[in-house]
Amino acid sequence: MCGIAGVYGEDLSKDSRRNEIQQMISSLQHRGPDGWGYYISPEIALGHARLSIVDLATGDQPFATDKYVISFNGEIYNFIEIRQELEKRGIRFKSTSDTEVLLRAYEYYGESCFEKLNGQFAVLIWSKVEKELLIARDRFGIRPLYILNHKExxxxxxxxxxxxxxxxYSREFDIKRLYEHALLWNTYGDHTIYKQIRSLQGGTYAKYENGKLILEKKYYELGNNNSYDKRSFQQAEEEFNYLLEDSVKLRLRSDVPVGAYxxxxxxxxxxxHLVKENTEKKFKTFSIAFDDAEYDESTYQREMVDQIKSDHYTLNINNKQIDAAFPDAIYHTERPVFRTAAVPLYLLSQKVKENDIKVVLTGEGADEILWGxxxxxxxxxxxxxxxxxxxSIRPQLIKKLYPHLSHYRDERQYGMMKMFYEGFLGDFDNKLASVNIRIHNNKILKNYFNRDHNLSYEKDSMIKEMDSFFPEKYTxxxxxxxxxxxxxxxxxxGYLLSSQGDRMSLANGVEGRYPFLDHRIIDSLFSVNEKFKLNGFSQKYxxxxxxxNKIPKSILNRPKRPYMSPDLKSFxxxxxxxxNVAFFLSDDLINEYKIFDLRFVQRFxxxxxxxVPQNIGYxxxxxxxxxxxxxxANYWMKNPKKYVLSEDLLKIKIVDY
Structure with missing residues (x-):
């Protein structure tokens, strides 16, 4: 995995263009500590900071042919199969990298090449002949790609x-989008919480020509092939098992050792378990254990380690460590978060790096696609x-919603719970129905924003603005x-893969791979009988x-609980x-930044x-x-770190003037 950057515009001198791309890449060297390079021409500059995983010898970037230049962040897991397909058509290669496979596939197939890729990627491709820039991102936005329009x-x-x-240029919050982020845990569509900055949506490519955006198109949309699914449970299970194991096999492809969380x-x-089944060597696994027993899951971790016989490392985390590392973690999340869960993962990736592991497989995505x-x-x-x-019988299901929360089973609190959920019964006739409860719970954050921002949540206007974001078949x-x-x-x-996935691992030069997010699995499961995913209240059925019969019963049968770490207890x-908290929530800083209402912060x-009470609420x-x-996050915007990029790491330097 890597860091990529680009500058597109014709009003810069060669020296200015080189300096800008070098400075941009210098800020991304944690993503790619193994080498860097750049390409500059009168129209564009491309930069790359490399984390060497595939083709260690000849895979440096930017990679150029006689017609194209590419700067690519990610992995194409089926690059071997695509390469073989292209070689049959007479295409010749000069490296063994997936980067060249992606570029040659684009040369041969054009934009339809993205539909052939099984991977996680963000890519910039410059056509030297047509003077055209193409950018693209993987189907589910696993790897990030941000766009700033500044000074033309x-x-x-x-x-x-x-x-x-x-x-x-200085980043600034867009307060309206920040509140949107507060309600949804992310902005929607291509918005970000920053003025002038957008994010290319997953499953999208765009083209730029003559200094302008000329085309932006979705090449993938979740549920596009949705139709009535007649597969039996056995058929669905067989297909799921095959695809998941194949997904793991593909994600084990690497020229460096691969571990797992x-x-x-x-x-x-x-x-x-699947890594164990598909690798001959003993591999490394990594876990987090908490001093606070409420959050600790090490008993289950040890059971699995005993079964797979991995070379295991456990990082013990206490509240003091979470508080101390929180500012550094937010420097890398680049956005506000709603819990401290990112911090232990940030600290764990440091230990992964110290153990000479650059790639880890993780379980992200299962809850989304299997309804967990x-x-x-x-x-x-x-x-x-x-x-x-x-x-009077149906609402009794409330008591079974959260097995790990005792107050949901408390008969004395049932009436209050019933009143809460009853308020959502008549609100299924709009496109935000599925996130009503999240928005309702998060609306309390409005109280803490500075009154001068005049923020309000208006469902109808949000739906109207979001309409272009919803697929045609959504309703x-x-x-x-x-x-x-x-x-x-x-x-x-925009939240989990960013604040807990991509950013926390690559903050320390570690690549995360997510087998559950193989598009074949997601497409296969989307239209399967819903009981196969959520059987009654049995999640991920x-x-x-x-x-x-393959993993310990104690893990299979334990109540579902989200991954969490101590929040208030750490602060x-x-x-x-x-x-840390006293500094960032000081009267002076609250007044200086003008984001929040000082009185409400003080009262809180x-x-x-x-x-902090023992049973503090969500x-x-x-x-x-x-x-x-x-x-x-605002502090880091106003006080950006300064970096120096070592010339010793310069691998590729292409000047097309």
């Missing part, structure tokens, strides 16, 4: 911090209840399919049944905020002056994480 030039980068190196849940346990999130259960329960809203899908689309296009790509000690902080943890991380 276009800038492209894997991370936002690359734009901070541009002379005369092991959380103690079913998703990562299945992946490590609690939002799927809530939607299903509400839809079932809404058909008979006066029923014909079931409510659970709509929920999957929303989860994958808000929470997964197809996965649990497929592996019921307060004996009723006092930590030094006073709630914990006598200590909302308070979310509020402190969001406010502190927003302040930190």
């Amino acid at each position: 030039r276009f800038y492209f980068a894997s991370e936002l911090k690359a734009f901070d190196t541009i002379e005369g 092991l959380s103690g849940g079913i998703d990562s346990s299945v992946i490590t 999130y609690d939002s799927f259960k809530e939607v299903k329960m509400l839809e079932f209840w809404s058909k008979f809203p006066d029923s 014909s899908w079931s409510l659970l399919q709509q929920n999957q689309f929303m989860e994958m296009n808000t929470l997964l790509s 197809l996965l649990t049944q497929s592996f019921k 307060f000690v004996n009723g006092k905020p930590t030094e 902080m006073k709630k914990f002056s006598t200590g 909302r308070d943890n979310m509020i402190i994480s969001f406010i502190v991380s927003t302040q930190i």
